[in-house]
Amino acid sequence: MPGRRCYQRELLAHAQEAPRRQRALFELLTTYLPHADRALVGTRTILDYLHTTLQLRRPSGDRITARMLWRWRRDHHFPLLRGAWRPRYCTPAITSTFAVTAWVLSQVDTDQILLFRVGKCTGGAAEGTRPRRPLVEKPPSPPGIGKGRWKRPLAMIEIGETRAPSHGA
Numbered sequence: 001m002p003g004r005r006c007y008q009r010e011l012l013a014h015a016q017e018a019p020r021r022q023r024a025l026f027e028l029l030t031t032y033l034p035h036a037d038r039a040l041v042g043t044r045t046i047l048d049y050l051h052t053t054l055q056l057r058r059p060s061g062d063r064i065t066a067r068m069l070w071r072w073r074r075d076h077h078f079p080l081l082r083g084a085w086r087p088r089y090c091t092p093a094i095t096s097t098f099a100v101t102a103w104v105l106s107q108v109d110t111d112q113i114l115l116f117r118v119g120k121c122t123g124g125a126a127e128g129t130r131p132r133r134p135l136v137e138k139p140p141s142p143p144g145i146g147k148g149r150w151k152r153p154l155a156m157i158e159i160g161e162t163r164a165p166s167h168g169a
Contacts, residue, residue: 010108011108014108018106018107019077019106021105021106022077022102022103022105022106023102025101025102025105025106026098026099026102029098029101029102030098033098036097036098037096037097037098038096038097039094039095039096040094040095040096040097040100041092041093041094042092042093042094043066043069043083043092043093046069046080046093046095046100047063047064047065047066047069049097049100050064050100050116051063051064053097054100054101054104054118055118055119056104056116056117056118056119057116057117057118057119058116058117059111059112059113059114059115059116059117061117061119064116069093070082072115076114076115077103078100078103079095079096079099079100079102079103080093080094080095081093081094081095104116
């Protein structure tokens with residue numbers, strides 16, 4: 001039926017179009033903002049850029065790991081020149097901010113099930129819909145209730161004087 005969307009057909013069309021879009025975005029960035037491109041040297045630097053600047057997270061919401069970068073490079077053409085381990089030295093992985101940004105912008109959407117999810121910034125945002133502190137303070141928890149796990153309350157048992165039973169009198 002004309003006019004109906006087919007997600008599989010859109011994904012196939014995107015897979016064919018993505019490399020051209022990525023090249024075009026990279027050329028656009030390097031043409032108009034050549035002074036803003038930075039090299040990202042080292043896995044930790046690349047992961048920090050993805051996490052803090054681009055706000056990319058795992059689909060579960062956790063931080064992206066180095067293993068994910070290597071898988072993206074292998075399966076999804078993530079722009080990364082891997083480092084080398086030699087007996088006497090090692091060299092770090094390297095990419096650039098424009099190459100990574102162009103790759104992210106050439107994906108289908110911001111909630112890729114196998115790749116990443118774009119998360120919201122949680123650190124020190126001035127705007128928001130929920131107050132930082134509750135308007136009414138909660139009453140303290142009863143003893144024995146802890147955070148996350150229930151803690152057994154301490155029980156005090158008093159033992160009174162005991163008398164030895166008398167045998168016949």
